[in-house]
Amino acid sequence: MTTLAGTQRSRKWVYIPLTMMALFYLLPMFVMLNTGFKSFEEVSLATMWQLPSALSLDNFRAAWELLxxxxxxxxxxxxxxxxxxxxLGSINGYVLSKWKxxxxxxxxxxxxxGMFIPYQSVLIPLVQVxxxxxxxxxxxxxxxxHVIYGIPITTLIFRNYFAAIPESLIEAAKVDGAGIFQVYWRVLLPLSIPAFVVVYIxxxxxxxxxxxxxxxLTSQDNWPVTVALNNMAGSQIIAWNVQMAGSFLAALPxxxxxxxxxxxxxRGMMTGALKE
Amino acid sequence: MTTVTPDTDVRADPPPPKRKRFKMENWWGVLWVLPSILAVMVFVYGFIIWTARVSVSAWKGLTPDYTYVGAQNFVNLASDKRFHIDVTNTIIFTLVFVLGCLLIGLGLAILLDKGIRAEGFYRSLFLFPMAISFIVTGVVWRWLMNPAQGDRLSGLNLLFHNLHLDFLVNSWYATPTWGIAAVAIGAVWQMSGYTMALYLAGLRAVPEALREAARVDGATEFQLYRRVIMPLLWPVTLAAVIILGHSSLKVFDLIIAMVGKQIALDVPSIYMWTTTFDGFFFGRGAAIGMVLLVSVAVLVIPYLWYSLRQESEG
Structure with missing residues (x-):
């Protein structure tokens, strides 16, 4: 009986460390948004922990224009x-699980x-090629x-997914005269929408x-947002409040x-650790 | 995990008579995966061999020079002061990062496993940093860990000061020798939720009957975790150490975004980059790339072998 009461009580204190950790995880988000919503006049490093007096979109507008x-x-x-x-991952996963x-x-x-290699070991030939x-x-x-170095993880996710699909389903299609392509197209592809979502994300x-x-690999005109943001953060000209708003925009999608x-x-993350 | 099990007696099926009927189609299968296999063979293994070749060459400057110089580039690294800093930094970073993630991840998983309300909410919150680019978080941490002192106090230091916790005020990544540990805190923020997810999956797999049995035998909660649950979580810990350890050898983006290219906060992946693409010392850059590859391979290959063998047995 005492154990029951004990676990009941223990559940209450659990929220204290959990909430403290939640604050730790939210801290950078808070700084990005809190700074982002201040007006230009209100921004100052000395008051970075104070809430904005009114919501302003100045910083987001400036960051959006740049990024x-x-x-x-x-x-x-x-x-x-x-x-x-x-x-590609879906085809590879199919063949490697069902047509060994x-x-x-x-x-x-x-x-x-290929999923684990440090890319520093292929960068020189990559640039040459x-x-x-x-x-x-x-x-x-x-x-x-991205397509080529993504082959390992996408193949792994689809292979694990297809491996769980019963052979009997495929056998039935084969008996109906379906070949390797028809089995894929009519049976497995429609079933694999969830795996597609995982891999796509x-x-x-x-x-x-x-x-x-x-x-x-990209020249300045073709820079994606990560490169542009890093450059923006390294420059002395662009104020840190615009950097904060820009960081948030880059993280948003x-x-x-x-x-x-x-x-x-x-689900994709757990597969990356080779765990289901 | 899978939602696709239309009938339940599928496991009783006899193994399909693959060999006789579908020989032709197996060749089709090979043909289908061939483009991917070739691409990986060229872009992973071909390029690694190419890099290995560059690492034993005298290539310096913009035009390729494949004059063979033996292990000279590696020997030079062994006595290179900057590379010594890199190794020290990698060790400090790895220790702080891996231990931080394991402790926080395990702690959070145990708390979340207590059957609390709002578990899903907390879990999503702890995991969301995984979705964000290291560049974004690096830019924010750079300002949070601003080392300026005195009147220009800002970021976390200012927060500590406002909360009357002045003893916590420190110079973060500007600290001599240990500065890289501040960068590792940013990495812990990003990856500890992932470690929590691994541990939580492990905890969920511990049968309730086992816990009950230990409790009936009079074990305290602490003993239960120490003697029963932790040994069962050993495979999870191993997986987490491998995944985290290998990513700490590769860390690049976070350091660049947080502190830029500073010698004091240098690591091999950044040294490789600057010496190759800023300084055109291709031979040396390739040698660093190979050292990184071998370090990762030593960690990952036994793990891959073990995982795949388990899979084929289970």
Whole structure:
């Protein structure tokens, strides 16, 4: 009996550390928004913890003006990259789980290792090849890079998903005379919408948040938002309040995805640790 | 996890007679994945071999120079003062980052596992930093950890001062030797929620009967965690250490956004970048890239091997 009362009581104090940690996680968000909503006159480092006296959009407007072309570049890179990645991953996952060929058990681990490599070990050849192909500086270089280095994770997510689909379903389609393509198109593709959402979100987020490849491979006109934001933060001319508003704008797309589709985001994350 | 199980007796099915009927189609399968396999073979393995070749070359300057110099670039690194700083920084960063994530992640998971209300709310809150770019958080932490003192006190230091916690005021990333630990705090903020999610999944897999049995035997809550639950969470801890450890070797964006390229806060991934693309010392840059690759491989390959073997057994 005492244990029951004990657990009841223990549940109350649990909220104290949880709430304190929640504040810690919200701190950077608070600073971004609190500063972002102040008017230019009200902004000062000495009063950064005081709430704005009135909501103003000055900072967001200024940041949007600076970052808008780069936000567009990011979209132009991220949408094709995530779309192509999803289809490639789905085909690979299908073949590697349902049409295992000889050597598939060697190919799969080799693909997976590609997910973990430090990209510093491929950057020099990458730049050489992209310049040789005449793609260096363009958004195409980045799209290709995100698609190729995304193959391991997208394949893994789809393979795990398809592996759980019963063989009998595929056998039934085969008996009806469906070949490898029809089985995919009529049976697995319609069933794999949730996996598509997981992979699309994962690749969208990864490509949107990328900095290393972007700063290496794009010229100033094609900079995605991460590179532009970092540059803005490094400059002495742009005030820190505009930087805060800009940070929030750059975070907004992936943040919205997380808020509305967080369940799928989490699933992709757990697969990344090779856990289901 | 999966929602697609239309009938329940599927596991009783005999294994499909793949070999005879679908031989032809297996070749189709290979053909389908071939573009992806080739792309990864070229862009991952081909490029690694290429980098390895550059790492033993004399390439310096804008035109490629593949003159073989043996291990010279690696030998030079071993006595390179800047690389020594990099190694020290990586060790400090890794310790603070991995331990911070494990402790906070485990603590939060245990608290959330107590069956509280609003669990979903807290869980989402702890995880949202994962969705945000290191560049964004780096820019914000740069201002939060502003090391300015005296009249120009700002950021967290100002907050501590306002809360009369002046003993906490410090110079963050401007601290000699330990400055990188401040950057690691930003990384802990970003990744501890992820560690929590891993631990929470692990805790949920501990059978309730086991907890009950321990309680009936008179174990206190602390003993229950220490003797029963923690040993069961060992695989989760291992996975978390590998994932976090390997990402701390790769950290780049966060440092660039928070503190820029400073020698005092340098790490191998940034040294590789600056020496190669700002200084055109391609041979040295490639050597650093190879050192990073080998460090990551030592961590990750045994883990991959272990995970895949478990999967084929289970």
């Amino acid at each position: 808008q072309p780069n936000m567009m570049n990011s979209l132009k890179i991220v949408i094709p990259a995530a779309t192509i990645s999803s289809f 060929f000889r050597g598939a058990n060697i190919v799969f681990p080799l693909l997976l290792f 992209m310049s040789w192909a005449g793609l260096a500086g363009s958004i195409w270089a980045l799209i290709i890079v 994962w690749q969208f987020t990864a490509a949107w948040n990328d900095f290393l490849f972007a700063v290496l 992936t943040l919205l995805i997380y808020i509305f589709l967080g369940r799928y985001f989490l």
